Amino acid sequence: MTAPRPVIAVDWGTSSFRAYALGPDGATQDHRASESGILRVAGGDFATAFRQQIGDWLDERPDALVVMSGMIGSRQGWMEVPYCPCPCDLSMLAAGLKRLDWPDSAHWPGVEVWVVPGLSAETAPGLPDVMRGEEMQIFGALPDLSAEGSGERAVVCLPGTHSKWASVAGGAVTGFATYMTGEVYDVLQGHSILGRLMTAEPAAADAWFEQGVALGAEGALLRVLFSARSRVLSGTLPESAVRSYLSGLLIGHEVSAALCDLEYPPAQIALLGAPALEALYEVALRNLGCDVKRLDAEVAAQGLFQVARRLLDGDTIARMR
Amino acid sequence: MTAPRPVIAVDWGTSSFRAYALGPDGATQDHRASESGILRVAGGDFATAFRQQIGDWLDERPDALVVMSGMIGSRQGWMEVPYCPCPCDLSMLAAGLKRLDWPDSAHWPGVEVWVVPGLSAETAPGLPDVMRGEEMQIFGALPDLSAEGSGERAVVCLPGTHSKWASVAGGAVTGFATYMTGEVYDVLQGHSILGRLMTAEPAAADAWFEQGVALGAEGALLRVLFSARSRVLSGTLPESAVRSYLSGLLIGHEVSAALCDLEYPPAQIALLGAPALEALYEVALRNLGCDVKRLDAEVAAQGLFQVARRLLDGDTIARMR
Numbered sequence: 340m341t342a343p344r345p346v347i348a349v350d351w352g353t354s355s356f357r358a359y360a361l362g363p364d365g366a367t368q369d370h371r372a373s374e375s376g377i378l379r380v381a382g383g384d385f386a387t388a389f390r391q392q393i394g395d396w397l398d399e400r401p402d403a404l405v406v407m408s409g410m411i412g413s414r415q416g417w418m419e420v421p422y423c424p425c426p427c428d429l430s431m432l433a434a435g436l437k438r439l440d441w442p443d444s445a446h447w448p449g450v451e452v453w454v455v456p457g458l459s460a461e462t463a464p465g466l467p468d469v470m471r472g473e474e475m476q477i478f479g480a481l482p483d484l485s486a487e488g489s490g491e492r493a494v495v496c497l498p499g500t501h502s503k504w505a506s507v508a509g510g511a512v513t514g515f516a517t518y519m520t521g522e523v524y525d526v527l528q529g530h531s532i533l534g535r536l537m538t539a540e541p542a543a544a545d546a547w548f549e550q551g552v553a554l555g556a557e558g559a560l561l562r563v564l565f566s567a568r569s570r571v572l573s574g575t576l577p578e579s580a581v582r583s584y585l586s587g588l589l590i591g592h593e594v595s596a597a598l599c600d601l602e603y604p605p606a607q608i609a610l611l612g613a614p615a616l617e618a619l620y621e622v623a624l625r626n627l628g629c630d631v632k633r634l635d636a637e638v639a640a641q642g643l644f645q646v647a648r649r650l651l652d653g654d655t656i657a658r659m660r
Numbered sequence: 661m662t663a664p665r666p667v668i669a670v671d672w673g674t675s676s677f678r679a680y681a682l683g684p685d686g687a688t689q690d691h692r693a694s695e696s697g698i699l700r701v702a703g704g705d706f707a708t709a710f711r712q713q714i715g716d717w718l719d720e721r722p723d724a725l726v727v728m729s730g731m732i733g734s735r736q737g738w739m740e741v742p743y744c745p746c747p748c749d750l751s752m753l754a755a756g757l758k759r760l761d762w763p764d765s766a767h768w769p770g771v772e773v774w775v776v777p778g779l780s781a782e783t784a785p786g787l788p789d790v791m792r793g794e795e796m797q798i799f800g801a802l803p804d805l806s807a808e809g810s811g812e813r814a815v816v817c818l819p820g821t822h823s824k825w826a827s828v829a830g831g832a833v834t835g836f837a838t839y840m841t842g843e844v845y846d847v848l849q850g851h852s853i854l855g856r857l858m859t860a861e862p863a864a865a866d867a868w869f870e871q872g873v874a875l876g877a878e879g880a881l882l883r884v885l886f887s888a889r890s891r892v893l894s895g896t897l898p899e900s901a902v903r904s905y906l907s908g909l910l911i912g913h914e915v916s917a918a919l920c921d922l923e924y925p926p927a928q929i930a931l932l933g934a935p936a937l938e939a940l941y942e943v944a945l946r947n948l949g950c951d952v953k954r955l956d957a958e959v960a961a962q963g964l965f966q967v968a969r970r971l972l973d974g975d976t977i978a979r980m981r
Contacts, residue, residue: 414893459894462883462887465896466875466884466887466890466891467887467890467891467893467894467896468886468887468890469890469893469894501886502882516883517883517886517890518880518882518883518886519852519882519883519885519886520882522852522853523844523848523852523882523885526847526848526851526852527844527847529851530847530850530851531840531843531844531847532843554787558879558917558920559839559917559918559920559921560881560882560913560917561823561839561840561841561844561881561910561913561914561917562783562837562838562839562840562914562917562918562921563787564840564844565789565822565838565839565840566783566787566788566789569787569788569789569790569838570787570788572735572788572790573780573788573790575786575788589882592881592882593882593883596879596880596881596882596883597880597883599879599880600880600883
């Protein structure tokens, strides 16, 4: 065993930056978040943004091991790190880490910065899929996912702009698929004729949402989307309910398709997302016949800590240097 | 028989205005088109827009019968005319016509202006659907649709922003369903992450389109949409092909769902749309196992002429006055 070394976990995505200063046991000692996602970093000067966000932490922890996940490792990020193909467990992921050669390394010679790869999978022959960032939430949630035994299969849904449905078995992510649900909802409410019908009420897991789920699950998504307009015209859908109904149509379509797509559909699906979104997905899943286990989505730091532990194993570091 | 009276057919939709001066036999003597759709008429002053568009025709035809279809008869138009429920034939449609009381009637006392109702249908119990304008294309195309005998069933697809699939039997539209395909394509290419990947090449009925059709027909639309991004990232889809591929995904999903939704799926589907769009739908339909009959979409004036003929039948006019 190596001597404990401070770990800083960074989840740096498209629209947000989250950092966690972790103790030797992985407990969060300090954390901060900002909206400095990679698309908002002026001129792509990630080194400056990084220094501004957590430079003080590095001063306090001159031997820190920084492990970063998310879009920061994409082509548009600080350093591109190739995807690890599924099935992939924490050791395989750690073997794909890339060390960043950064301009401030002379100022903090004892600090190492590593970037985690994303995952790739095939949702069908020839049809690739990718994730960056969500894998650390999945690995962080592993203890809760596979409490029944490490060989147990589990399916976890991470709802969002690009919802991910991942299958987990034996501590590895065995495959996953992405659904563009959140982004399609956003563009329809922002730019389509449906958006012009809506009032300000946010989507809620109400009876309108449940009607939408049932219709969306039927399959003809492009047809039932239009019903959000024709029902308002005919007076059978209040304008205040359009967001809930539209949200139900899309989430119902996603959940139904995802359950069909699974090779081993489980009786229970784990949810890992923002509470408001988890609430909608829980209703959709239950209405479509699935039991639900809601998990805390703030677990990326735990996944990153597990990766850092493997880095702190001297063999791994030696192998990769 | 009444004496021949000049008929002016007007197809006034959301984004365009089309007018046809018709001879006693229905042949087009003159026509004009502009982009003065109802959403572009300043201050909703339809009377002024109408006078500017065809005032000279009214001067030349002081006893004209003007028959208008499209969104001009909607709540946002000049005068709202209630929808006629399906099944609906030309006589039922004519019975739903509403005469417009317009400010310039004193200037042209011999001119009558009538507005055609749209159609309504139930795509499923409690799920209403509506059309305004397309019904005149369908009725205009009737001679080509039911050439095999007036009792023959036919299915006609009118691709577009809101694609319509209508069933026709015995000279009546028996039902229809709307698919938001064109609008979803527009918002995705204009406002989503997929749009940012695209180059300027327009969608074409090429091998990428055909791949999209096959995948879209599988059903999990929100998942296969994301493949337009992941395949670009993985180098298996060129950016120049994203439009064709996305178009294929959406049209494939629409066509497959529409064929499933039909109570009596025919061996042949009639297409009534812009030539470029008809070409895409023809490939999608053939790839999904359907024969195709492409029709001329510029037939709304013929439908309106048929409605006008029923108006010119004195009994009908007397009944409605």
